Amino acid sequence: MKNAITSNLRPQLLGRMTQRAVVEALKSQGPISRADIARITGISPTTVSSAVTQVLNAGYIEETDAEISGPGRPGKILRLARESVQVIGVSVEPEWCEMVVGGLDGSIYEEHSLRFLTPNTYARLLAEIEKHARPWIDTPDVKTLGLGLSLPGLIDPSGELTVFSPNLHQTDDQHPSHDLRDRLGFSTILIQENDALCLAERRAHLAEDLAIIDYSGGLGLGVITGGRLLGRHIGLPRELGHITVDPKGTVCGCGNRGCLETLATDATFARRVSLKIGRTVTIDEAIRLATDDPAAFHSEIEAVLDYLAIAVAMTANLFAPPLIIMHGRLLNIVPNLLDCLTSRAAVRKLRPFREKCRLLQSTSTKAQGALAGILDHLFEELGPLMPTNV
Numbered sequence: 488m489k490n491a492i493t494s495n496l497r498p499q500l501l502g503r504m505t506q507r508a509v510v511e512a513l514k515s516q517g518p519i520s521r522a523d524i525a526r527i528t529g530i531s532p533t534t535v536s537s538a539v540t541q542v543l544n545a546g547y548i549e550e551t552d553a554e555i556s557g558p559g560r561p562g563k564i565l566r567l568a569r570e571s572v573q574v575i576g577v578s579v580e581p582e583w584c585e586m587v588v589g590g591l592d593g594s595i596y597e598e599h600s601l602r603f604l605t606p607n608t609y610a611r612l613l614a615e616i617e618k619h620a621r622p623w624i625d626t627p628d629v630k631t632l633g634l635g636l637s638l639p640g641l642i643d644p645s646g647e648l649t650v651f652s653p654n655l656h657q658t659d660d661q662h663p664s665h666d667l668r669d670r671l672g673f674s675t676i677l678i679q680e681n682d683a684l685c686l687a688e689r690r691a692h693l694a695e696d697l698a699i700i701d702y703s704g705g706l707g708l709g710v711i712t713g714g715r716l717l718g719r720h721i722g723l724p725r726e727l728g729h730i731t732v733d734p735k736g737t738v739c740g741c742g743n744r745g746c747l748e749t750l751a752t753d754a755t756f757a758r759r760v761s762l763k764i765g766r767t768v769t770i771d772e773a774i775r776l777a778t779d780d781p782a783a784f785h786s787e788i789e790a791v792l793d794y795l796a797i798a799v800a801m802t803a804n805l806f807a808p809p810l811i812i813m814h815g816r817l818l819n820i821v822p823n824l825l826d827c828l829t830s831r832a833a834v835r836k837l838r839p840f841r842e843k844c845r846l847l848q849s850t851s852t853k854a855q856g857a858l859a860g861i862l863d864h865l866f867e868e869l870g871p872l873m874p875t876n877v
């Protein structure tokens with residue numbers, strides 16, 4: 488079977504596929520030897536060895552000092568590079584931007600993670616990102632291979648143009664990945680924030696089928712099915728937040744009234760808390776106040792939870808993913824809120840889905856998702872995946 492499929496491929500393409508197979512094996516298995524890679528992929532040791540040399544030269548993998556012993560020649564242990572190269576993840580959100588830096592193995596250097604207030608102009612946003620990235624890029628003996636940029640809103644199918652962002656209009660009709668590439672001089676990709684979260688959670692849960700509901704600022708939906716992002720760059724699935732649920736409701740950032748995202752988010756909760764206490768508070772402050780005294784904000788929590796349950800039921804009825812991951816902060820206020828949401832959403836789901844679609848709290852940030860996105864992009868650039876039935 489292997490020869491039947493691969494004999495028609497051009498040698499150059501086959502070489503690139505083998506390089507991809509090497510990094511995918513290290514991604515899924517962790518540090519292993521050349522012999523292990525050959526065994527796992529079913530590719531001959533000689534071909535693996537040649538591909539390993541090429542990805543070593545490209546800086547994607549490193550040889551560690553550890554050696555394996557046993558029958559035959561001792562072999563060095565290989566791993567995805569994390570000392571000589573790095574990648575950067577950036578998320579731009581309505582209140583804050585977050586930046587992280589990490590290795591090709593997906594590890595994040597937590598001590599370097601940082602946040603800054605989101606600038607209100609596009610030019611200042613690019614300048615701030617460059618200012619914070621520059622010390623990382625200028626680190627001696629470490630090469631930066633790429634940057635992933637997570638943004639809310641709609642992104643053109645080309646993956647370059649931001650079309651429209653209801654809560655972040657300073658990025659509308661811009662080409663941020665192109666502009667950052669010009670400034671920084673390395674590969675930069677733009678990724679929609681819900682897609683970014685999906686990629687991060689896929690790595691965290693090793694799951695190939697999941698949905699993410701991001702209720703932190705707006706209300707967004709991302710879906711991975713069979714390991715692939717659904718409707719990458721542009722498409723209906725991620726605009727769950729702009730479905731009208733209250734025709735006479737509050738005006739939304741998109742211009743309509745009563746969109747689900749005006750009722751089911753951390754931002755909604757902050758507005759309700761502001762009304763209650765008679766002054767405007769940020770999401771940070773609203774969550775802090777409610778965490779200190781949950782009983783005082785019981786009705787505000789309940790009101791948001793009701794609409795969040797509608798978002799969960801919609802997602803279950805449309806996609807029935809085995810896992811729905813909730814990204815936001817309201818559910819952290821008291822420990823049992825995730826269970827409350829599960830039972831409240833079950834009532835609204837179609838009966839066959841009531842016991843399905845397990846709910847979990849997100850463990851990832853959008854900046855981590857942006858980093859996962861640039862890693863996937865770099866690996867995809869190496870070459871296509873080997874056919875699975877080889």
Ligand SMILES: [Zn+2]
Pocket residue numbers: 653728729730739740741742743746748
């Ligand atoms: Zn809307």
